[in-house]
Amino acid sequence: MSEHDTNVMRSPRIARCFVRLCSPPLYAQSVVGDLEEEFRRRVEEASPSVARSWYRVEAFRSGLRFGGHRAVRAFGPNEGLAVLAGATAAIGLLALSAFLGLPDLFAGASVSAKLLAGTVVIFATSVAGGLVTGRLAHRGQLICGVALGALFLLFIRAEAGVWPHPAWSALQMFGVVLGALTSSRITPRSPAT
Amino acid sequence: MGKRVLLGEFELLVLAAVLRLGNEAYGANVYRELGEKCDRHVSLGAVYTTLSRLEGKNLVTSELGESTPVRGGRAKRYFTITNAGKTAVSSSSRALMSLLQDTELAWT
Numbered sequence: 612m613s614e615h616d617t618n619v620m621r622s623p624r625i626a627r628c629f630v631r632l633c634s635p636p637l638y639a640q641s642v643v644g645d646l647e648e649e650f651r652r653r654v655e656e657a658s659p660s661v662a663r664s665w666y667r668v669e670a671f672r673s674g675l676r677f678g679g680h681r682a683v684r685a686f687g688p689n690e691g692l693a694v695l696a697g698a699t700a701a702i703g704l705l706a707l708s709a710f711l712g713l714p715d716l717f718a719g720a721s722v723s724a725k726l727l728a729g730t731v732v733i734f735a736t737s738v739a740g741g742l743v744t745g746r747l748a749h750r751g752q753l754i755c756g757v758a759l760g761a762l763f764l765l766f767i768r769a770e771a772g773v774w775p776h777p778a779w780s781a782l783q784m785f786g787v788v789l790g791a792l793t794s795s796r797i798t799p800r801s802p803a804t
Numbered sequence: 805m806g807k808r809v810l811l812g813e814f815e816l817l818v819l820a821a822v823l824r825l826g827n828e829a830y831g832a833n834v835y836r837e838l839g840e841k842c843d844r845h846v847s848l849g850a851v852y853t854t855l856s857r858l859e860g861k862n863l864v865t866s867e868l869g870e871s872t873p874v875r876g877g878r879a880k881r882y883f884t885i886t887n888a889g890k891t892a893v894s895s896s897s898r899a900l901m902s903l904l905q906d907t908e909l910a911w912t
């Protein structure tokens with residue numbers, strides 16, 4: 612079997628990592644194994660490209676499903692926490708939309724107005740992120756969440772180009788930790804399944 | 805008398821599939837069974853979240869089995885229906901049949 616054939620027989624790596632990260636730890640090995648088994652069956656019955664497309668869609672659907680299930684388990688019994696996380700995220704997103712979508716609004720704004728808007732955006736989104744990850748994440752997911760959050764902030768800073776100060780990073784970290792601590796103090800964490 | 809367990813429609817289908825598959829009830833087989841026999845093309849994630857919920861209700865138990873090369877060396881997790889699970893399937897099916905009795909959808 613050539614190297615090309617071997618590569619074709621492999622399931623898509625990113626989709627595999629995604630579904631493994633999203634799966635409950637107890638079932639992760641079995642879920643990835645089941646997907647692999649079904650993938651190979653489809654390679655033989657249909658074609659490698661069909662099987663790879665199926666795998667990507669299936670990994671995405673399953674990942675969303677596991678994420679939704681975990682969110683319901685984490686926030687379902689505690690409406691107050693869900694409302695707090697939702698409200699904080701909404702404030703952050705609204706401020707972010709205003710900041711990015713209406714540049715004219717801030718073009719003539721004073722430095723203090725820009726500072727205030729930047730503070731609201733960073734702090735509210737960080738607290739919301741902390742509230743959510745504090746309830747949902749475990750091990751690798753937490754690392755991925757923090758990495759994605761950092762990338763997102765870099766993107767926002769590059770887009771807006773107005774907050775290069777390291778103080779924002781400290782504020783962001785403080786917000787995430789505050790959110791995570793708040794969520795764990797309000798209710799104990801649910802089991803990993 | 806024990807507390808009666810209420811089953812959702814999809815939970816009932818998954819439990820029935822586990823019962824039907826017997827010793828071969830693991831995720832991929834349940835997924836295929838639902839697609840082939842019930843025309844329910846759900847995601848594998850939906851199957852596992854339902855099995856997890858059923859395990860939480862003590863209607864199924866699970867244990868890791870052997871790993872095979874076709875699965876990239878990953879083990880299967882086999883599910884077994886408990887007596888409480890069998891009772892739940894039986895009472896849910898009976899309730900449905902008694903509701904449909906004497907209607908145009910009744911079957912013999």
